[in-house]
Amino acid sequence: MVRVLVTRPEPGASRTARRLRDMGFQPILLPLTETVPVDAGAVPDDAVAVAVTSANALRHAPKALIAALAALPCHAVGKRTAQAAREAGFVSVSEGSGDAEALADALAASLSGKTIAYLCGRVRFATFEERLEAAAVHVRAVETYDTLALDYSDGDIIDRLVGQPVETVLLYSAKAAVAMQTMIERPKLHDLFDNTRFLALSGRIAAALGGISSERMQIAKEPSEEALLALLQEWR
Template structure:
């Protein structure tokens, strides 16, 4: 059975592990980041809409913040984020294709000159905001969570891997990709990743792993889990 290392934070890691088991893979959970709530600050009172590019932004948002924004149209980056928005209490939710840049382009035409509240994390890709600001959309970032790196002693990782090499690694973020690179560079762990193939959600995430692994990196056709797991099936 192909062993697949899952590096994303909980609760997504366990959800992915269940899907991998159903697909006939052996998941190994090693979350390399965790998300924690932060003080979200004030709600922009001139916002005409809400944008969300991560379900974590909704999961960590205070109830009072959601209540203050729930009547506004919510534009979610993809299916899972849209589902989280509905569960949080947003009444009108539109679902994007899963690509944050495409969501920014879609909003740019109709919201020029207006203000949107962007529920997000402290660690995020700047292009979404930059594209909207370039189109004269005023983006008010409301940070609800932070992403922190997790570290493990060599012995703990060897124990999780049962001392056996890993065939595949799923990479959901640039921060996790950079952490994987650091792990591989440790002398005690290097052999466990010598022939590993790395499956990344996007080119930006793959770049964080570094050129040294370029021949073993594969990038999903779309930046969502469905495409990433489809890639895994192909590379099995």
């Protein structure tokens, strides 16, 4: 059975593991990051809409913050984030294709000159906000969580891998890719990843894992778990 290392944080890691088992793979959970709540600060009182590019932003958002924004239209990047928005209490939720840049372009076309509240994490790529600001959409970032790297000893990692090489690694974020790079460079762990194939959610994430040949790196057709797991199934 193909062993697949899952590097995303909980609770997503366990959810992915269940999907992998149903597909006939052997998941190995090794979250390389964790998300923690932070003080979200003040709610912008001039916002006409809400944008969300990560379900974690909703999961860690205080109830008072959601209550203050729930009546505004919420634009979610994709299916899972839209579901999280509805569960959090947003009344009007639109669902994007799963691509943050595409969401920014869609909002830019209709919200020029207006202000949106962007529920997000402290660690994020600037492209979404930059595209909106360039189109005269005023973005008020409301940070609800932070992403922290997790540190494991060589022994912890070897125990989780049962001392056996890993066939495939799933990479969901650039921060996890950087942590993965550090891990495979450790002398005691290097042999466990000699022939590993890496599957990344996007080109940006793949680029964060340096020194890996193109033959060992594949990128999902779109930044969604469905596309990533389809890539895994195709490879098998």
